[in-house]
Amino acid sequence: MPGFLSLHPEIALFLALVAGILVISLIAVFNGIVSLQNQVDRAWSNIDVILKQRFDEIPALIRVLESSAHFEQALISRIIEARARYGSASNPEQKVRAHRAASVALNHVFAIREAFPDLRSSTDFMHLQKRLSELDTQIAGRREVYNEAVSNWNTKITTFPGILFRSRMGLEEKELFIPLDSGGRS
DSSP states (O other): OOOHHHHOHHHHHHHHHHHHHHHHHHHHHHHHHHHHHHHHHHHHHHHHHHHHHHHHTHHHHHHHHHHSTTSOHHHHHHHHHHHHHHHHOOSHHHHHHHHHHHHHHHHHHHHHGGGOHHHHTOHHHHHHHHHHHHHHHHHHHHHHHHHHHHHHHHHHHHSTTHHHHHHHHTOOOOOOOOOGGGTOOO
8 A cells, every 4th residue: 555645745745845834933933032042141241241340340439438437337348248249140130139239238328428528528439429320321221122132032932932942941031120219129
């Protein structure tokens, strides 16, 4: 008995066409996932560069704060601890938490500087405050791009057909980088 497909070449052609479309579709979905992963990684790298620059300013700020004889040592310790947490962070979520902890401490420093006349008149302190503010502005702009990439990524891996690849490839949703003033927590 000859094979079924040898009797019906139109069916064989149709099945080959369907199989080809399926393979091409799966390749397109896979490539889309890889492309989005690269976008998220690139967007995070752009933030990470600015965060590193921000944390690199901390030692100079600490020197200025320590020169103020009565400045709160506990606050200085919180800033130093946040910098150390950033340095030991192994993923974006840990780095964001360290950034938030530093932001809380730095916001407190800038809020209470009025109580310290030597800080109010320090050109070094004013320069560092301006530099940190500029870096925060850059972070905000890059955070928008990162959050868009993360949203696209999360949508891709939680909807069909991307969800089919999720468990096989070990894909996980990523956290948005939410600023402190929008409900972010340290």
